[in-house]
Amino acid sequence: MTNLFQLFRRRPTANVARERLQILLAHERASVGQEGLVATLREEILQVIAKHVTLDRDKVQVKLEREGETSILEIEVEMPPVSRPRVAMTA
Amino acid sequence: MAKVVVVTSGKGGVGKTTSTAALGAALAQNGEKVVVVDFDVGLRNLDLVMGSERRVVFDMINVIQGDAKLSQALIRDKRLDNLSLLPASQTRDKDALTGEGVARVVAELRDKFDWILCDSPAGIERGATLAMHHADIAIVVTNPEVSSVRDSDRIIGLLDSKTAKAERGERIEKHLLLTRYDPVRAARGDMLKVEDVLEILSIPLLGIIPESQEVLRASNIGSPVTLSAPVSPPARAYTDAVKRLRGEKLEVAVPVERVGLVSRLFGRRVA
Numbered sequence: 001m002t003n004l005f006q007l008f009r010r011r012p013t014a015n016v017a018r019e020r021l022q023i024l025l026a027h028e029r030a031s032v033g034q035e036g037l038v039a040t041l042r043e044e045i046l047q048v049i050a051k052h053v054t055l056d057r058d059k060v061q062v063k064l065e066r067e068g069e070t071s072i073l074e075i076e077v078e079m080p081p082v083s084r085p086r087v088a089m090t091a
Numbered sequence: 092m093a094k095v096v097v098v099t100s101g102k103g104g105v106g107k108t109t110s111t112a113a114l115g116a117a118l119a120q121n122g123e124k125v126v127v128v129d130f131d132v133g134l135r136n137l138d139l140v141m142g143s144e145r146r147v148v149f150d151m152i153n154v155i156q157g158d159a160k161l162s163q164a165l166i167r168d169k170r171l172d173n174l175s176l177l178p179a180s181q182t183r184d185k186d187a188l189t190g191e192g193v194a195r196v197v198a199e200l201r202d203k204f205d206w207i208l209c210d211s212p213a214g215i216e217r218g219a220t221l222a223m224h225h226a227d228i229a230i231v232v233t234n235p236e237v238s239s240v241r242d243s244d245r246i247i248g249l250l251d252s253k254t255a256k257a258e259r260g261e262r263i264e265k266h267l268l269l270t271r272y273d274p275v276r277a278a279r280g281d282m283l284k285v286e287d288v289l290e291i292l293s294i295p296l297l298g299i300i301p302e303s304q305e306v307l308r309a310s311n312i313g314s315p316v317t318l319s320a321p322v323s324p325p326a327r328a329y330t331d332a333v334k335r336l337r338g339e340k341l342e343v344a345v346p347v348e349r350v351g352l353v354s355r356l357f358g359r360r361v362a
Contacts, residue, residue, distance in 0.1 A: 012280025
């Protein structure tokens with residue numbers, strides 16, 4: 001009898017499911033998109049640098065970090081020793 | 092021209108294999124030449140659901156590695172002679188499934204059949220991406236339940252980025268197949284409604300398969316539900332889904348068991 005009573009008193013849960021999913025997926029879609037963005041940025045940055053400097057691919061780090069509302073794109077490029085510059089002098 | 096369809100979901104246990112068997116049989120019942128292909132290497136089950144488990148001699152990996160011809164590996168259905176099965180290997184390593192090998196097999200299947208239905212393994216690993224790679228059309232099987240919807244969303248992202256069509260800059264056709272739907276619980280507010288799932292995933296609806304004991308009864312006896320219980324609600328839902336897949340414009344409704352008060356309440360249009 002108590003169980004039957006509880007059944008009638010129970011609140012619907014589907015709306016909770018819908019809202020949780022909407023929030024979660026908005027977040028996940030953004031972050032999955034950004035994984036691709038970081039890879040693309042890294043690739044294109046590498047190409048630009050490779051035009052001018054011979055570089056080890058592992059010496060370029062691209063990171064996207066999120067804190068609350070803001071995102072910070074961090075690009076770290078370790079350049080080879082200055083003794084052998086190969087900068088094009090076409091200007 | 093042959094159409095390659097991947098039946099996928101991300102999450103396991105939502106009804107990919109059952110749906111592949113039922114849709115494949117329903118297409119064949121419509122006179123189409125159909126092959127259902129199991130991509131779940133190591134955990135094959137499409138053979139069992141189709142009732143062909145004792146007739147498997149060669150599998151897709153044997154074909155890829157040149158140990159068997161495609162015609163030797165294909166198993167023709169005993170009930171419908173225009174329906175065939177290409178089983179997955181149960182014993183070989185998953186890595187034996189190569190991108191190049193799959194491409195070759197799919198190309199050969201395109202010459203022989205009108206429809207090639209690829210039953211994807213669960214997950215987002217190589218087996219799943221290989222199953223979807225050559226697809227023209229994707230059927231995303233989803234249960235009205237949070238984890239299934241989330242995983243479907245992830246799979247939709249992969250379909251838009253990892254398939255051959257996506258890589259060529261084309262759009263892959265995607266459809267939602269909502270399975271194990273219970274209109275009574277949805278009306279009570281205890282299950283995500285069709286509209287909720289559609290709003291979240293925003294891909295067109297191919298069909299709603301109601302929760303039904305006929306589905307388990309069908310797999311128990313190794314028969315697609317469209318053959319074992321053709322007038323049951325899930326079979327009618329699969330048959331209608333196939334009509335939509337073939338381009339018919341058909342309103343989506345949840346088929347119900349009996350005509351009466353219940354069907355008047357829940358047989359109404361839902362999308």
